[in-house]
Amino acid sequence: MKRTFVAAAVVMAGTFPALAEVVAPAAVTYADGAVAQSLTGQAGNADAGRTVMTTRGLGNCIACHQVTALEDFPFHGEVGPSLDGAGDRWTQEELRGIVANAKMMFDGTIMPAFYKKSGYVRPGDGYTGKAAKEEDLEPLLTAQQVEDVVAYLATLTE
Amino acid sequence: MRKMMTSVAAMTAAIALAAGAASAGQEDNLVVNEEIEIVVRTDAPAHMENVDTIYSGWTFRSDETQALQMDDFDNPGMIFVDMGREVFDAAAGSEGKSCASCHESPENLKGVKAVYPKWNDQAEEVYTIEMQINECRTDRMGAEKLKYNGGDMTNLVALLASVSRGMPVNVAIDGPAQSTWEWGKELYYSRTGQLELSCANCHEDNYDNMIRADHLSQGQINGFPAYRLKNAKLNTVHDRFKGCVRDTRAETYAPASPEFVALELYLSSRGNGLSVEGPSVRN
Numbered sequence: 001m002k003r004t005f006v007a008a009a010v011v012m013a014g015t016f017p018a019l020a021e022v023v024a025p026a027a028v029t030y031a032d033g034a035v036a037q038s039l040t041g042q043a044g045n046a047d048a049g050r051t052v053m054t055t056r057g058l059g060n061c062i063a064c065h066q067v068t069a070l071e072d073f074p075f076h077g078e079v080g081p082s083l084d085g086a087g088d089r090w091t092q093e094e095l096r097g098i099v100a101n102a103k104m105m106f107d108g109t110i111m112p113a114f115y116k117k118s119g120y121v122r123p124g125d126g127y128t129g130k131a132a133k134e135e136d137l138e139p140l141l142t143a144q145q146v147e148d149v150v151a152y153l154a155t156l157t158e
Numbered sequence: 159m160r161k162m163m164t165s166v167a168a169m170t171a172a173i174a175l176a177a178g179a180a181s182a183g184q185e186d187n188l189v190v191n192e193e194i195e196i197v198v199r200t201d202a203p204a205h206m207e208n209v210d211t212i213y214s215g216w217t218f219r220s221d222e223t224q225a226l227q228m229d230d231f232d233n234p235g236m237i238f239v240d241m242g243r244e245v246f247d248a249a250a251g252s253e254g255k256s257c258a259s260c261h262e263s264p265e266n267l268k269g270v271k272a273v274y275p276k277w278n279d280q281a282e283e284v285y286t287i288e289m290q291i292n293e294c295r296t297d298r299m300g301a302e303k304l305k306y307n308g309g310d311m312t313n314l315v316a317l318l319a320s321v322s323r324g325m326p327v328n329v330a331i332d333g334p335a336q337s338t339w340e341w342g343k344e345l346y347y348s349r350t351g352q353l354e355l356s357c358a359n360c361h362e363d364n365y366d367n368m369i370r371a372d373h374l375s376q377g378q379i380n381g382f383p384a385y386r387l388k389n390a391k392l393n394t395v396h397d398r399f400k401g402c403v404r405d406t407r408a409e410t411y412a413p414a415s416p417e418f419v420a421l422e423l424y425l426s427s428r429g430n431g432l433s434v435e436g437p438s439v440r441n
Binding site: 056076078079110124125127128129137 | 348349350351352353354355359363364367368369370371400403404405406407408409410
């Protein structure tokens with residue numbers, strides 16, 4: 001009985017069962033910049049998070065942040081603070097909030113919001129310079145990628 | 159004695175290294191052909207609220223890139239200046255005239271690049287130097303417009319920049335140009351695209367910082383057109399704007415659009431006091 005109900009809900013939402021638990025960008029709730037609830041209900045994978053942090057087309061976090069543990073990857077930026085010790089400074093909930101939408105934690109920050117789909121000025125279709133349709137926009141990172149990055153940040157302890 | 163000198167030299171080298179790649183050559187001065195003195199740093203114009211000193215993009219580049227601009231034989235941009243001279247002298251259009259028929263030589267137009275973009279009374283709008291050149295072609299030569307950011311036009315602009323090298327940028331921002339200038343300023347501070355970044359986020363708040371492998375400059379345009387080692391060609395100022403807007407994952411404006419003209423006026427005014435140095439060399 002219960003099963004049928006879930007299946008019906010999934011059909012209505014037009015999405016796959018495995019994604020049913022994902023919190024949509026607009027549904028994320030922030031409290032003092034932190035996000036208590038996991039975006040996927042699944043633990044993040046720190047190794048995958050490390051890839052997201054160092055890959056240009058993904059998080060590219062080291063474009064702005066120095067991270068000693070990522071020194072194998074060349075060229076760390078100086079726009080934001082070093083992330084060494086971020087896992088000590090912040091709780092997992094706070095880190096999730098910072099990665100999902102840093103503007104909730106740091107008012108007006110230069111750091112992009114990685115888990116958001118609307119409210120942009122002249123959004124482009126990726127890096128093509130062409131206009132994107134607002135309804136086609138995807139967040140810069142998927143919910144799972146956000147969780148993966150959070151898991152990686154939690155390893156940055158001193 | 160000799161040994162001591164060597165070790166002092168070694169120490170100085172070590173200190174230079176410790177200071178990091180980020181500050182390579184930032185204190186250097188630019189003299190082109192041992193003759194044309196270029197002002198690469200000076201007090202910011204009064205209208206700039208958040209910056210005290212303005213710097214040419216040249217001061218942020220590596221020693222090797224800097225050196226290429228110090229001698230016209232090494233500056234790949236000068237080839238395009240020579241090509242610009244050919245366009246200047248070539249007759250075109252129904253009147254059978256060339257630029258030289260009326261302006262004699264490019265040197266006669268010395269100083270013009272330093273004050274553009276500029277309000278045009280007849281057209282009642284701010285003109286970039288490209289718009290002015292195209293007006294000469296359509297209204298005075300009976301010729302077709304040149305493509306705004308095409309090769310012939312860019313070579314002509316490089317030519318007109320080169321004869322003004324060393325002269326201070328001095329665009330007017332008051333009077334009839336003021337509303338265009340205000341618009342350009344608004345565009346400069348607008349956070350666009352999915353990365354929600356404004357020009358100011360990178361070029362005002364973070365100049366002299368590294369962003370990934372790039373040493374951020376103030377995004378000055380006194381050096382345009384700019385020969386970029388990256389694409390081995392002369393780059394127009396609007397193409398550069400386009401690239402930077404695109405990198406914020408935004409929909410860009412088109413070269414020659416009123417938005418980019420306004421932005422160009424505003425950015426030029428942020429460089430008032432630096433020397434014209436186009437064609438510059440950048441990475």
